[in-house]
Amino acid sequence: MKTRIEFYQATLRPVRDLPTLGHFGLGLLALVLLWSTAFGWQSYVNHRLSTANRSLEQQLTAARGNVAQLQQSLALLNQRQDDGERQRLERDIRTRRQLLGLLSQDELVSYADTLEDLARVPWSRVSLTGVQLQGRAMTLTGEASDAAAVPAWILGFDGQDSLARREFGKLNIHRRDPGGLTFSLHSDGVTQ
Numbered sequence: 649m650k651t652r653i654e655f656y657q658a659t660l661r662p663v664r665d666l667p668t669l670g671h672f673g674l675g676l677l678a679l680v681l682l683w684s685t686a687f688g689w690q691s692y693v694n695h696r697l698s699t700a701n702r703s704l705e706q707q708l709t710a711a712r713g714n715v716a717q718l719q720q721s722l723a724l725l726n727q728r729q730d731d732g733e734r735q736r737l738e739r740d741i742r743t744r745r746q747l748l749g750l751l752s753q754d755e756l757v758s759y760a761d762t763l764e765d766l767a768r769v770p771w772s773r774v775s776l777t778g779v780q781l782q783g784r785a786m787t788l789t790g791e792a793s794d795a796a797a798v799p800a801w802i803l804g805f806d807g808q809d810s811l812a813r814r815e816f817g818k819l820n821i822h823r824r825d826p827g828g829l830t831f832s833l834h835s836d837g838v839t840q
Contacts, residue, residue, distance in 0.1 A: 711748045718744060762786065765808035773797035784837035786814065792829045795821065802833070813838045 718741045725734050759781050766779070766788075774797050778789035792798045798821060805811035818834040 708748070711744065715741065715744050715748060761810040765805075765810045768808055769801065769804040769811070771801065774801040786835045788833045790831055791824075792821075792831055795829060798829070798831050798833075810838075 718737060722734065722737045722741060725737060762781070763779070766776070773793040774790055775792075776788060776790040778787075780787040780789075792801075798819070802816070802819075805814075814835040814837070816833050816835045818832075820832040822830050824830055
């Protein structure tokens with residue numbers, strides 16, 4: 649007959665807590681909060697994009713209405729044979745059609761985010777004297793109190809989304825006669 653003596657007391661044994669309904673409920677609540685946050689963010693982004701699209705569609709509709717009105721005016725004018733007024737209206741229609749073509753393009757570039765981000769960069773020893781935006785290219789010109797001020801200012805771009813995505817391939821710095829520096833910083837576009 650074997651007898652078993654156990655020296656390991658029951659109070660020293662680790663307690664195994666099995667998941668309860670409360671644990672399951674907390675997990676489910678965390679999952680619901682995570683999903684609602686994700687859907688809320690996506691909804692916010694969709695709302696911003698749809699607002700921008702509605703604005704562009706309204707501009708497009710207004711431009712189409714102006715073009716139609718100008719075409720009607722041109723038709724009436726053709727009946728009167730007033731050449732000077734007709735030529736002016738034809739130029740106006742061509743200009744409006746070009747504007748309409750620009751508004752209809754899918755690759756419209758908005759500079760609002762870039763300008764807002766530029767305004768948020770700390771400027772303690774740098775003064776910006778010019779911003780030239782053309783398509784996706786951007787050239788910044790300005791003045792600085794010393795040579796270290798420009799690189800320090802450029803490091804401030806890292807916290808700004810529209811500036812951090814740009815590749816600045818050209819920086820020109822020139823010394824001025826009365827003191828200080830002038831600089832020019834050029835970017836050909838946004839990286840993906």
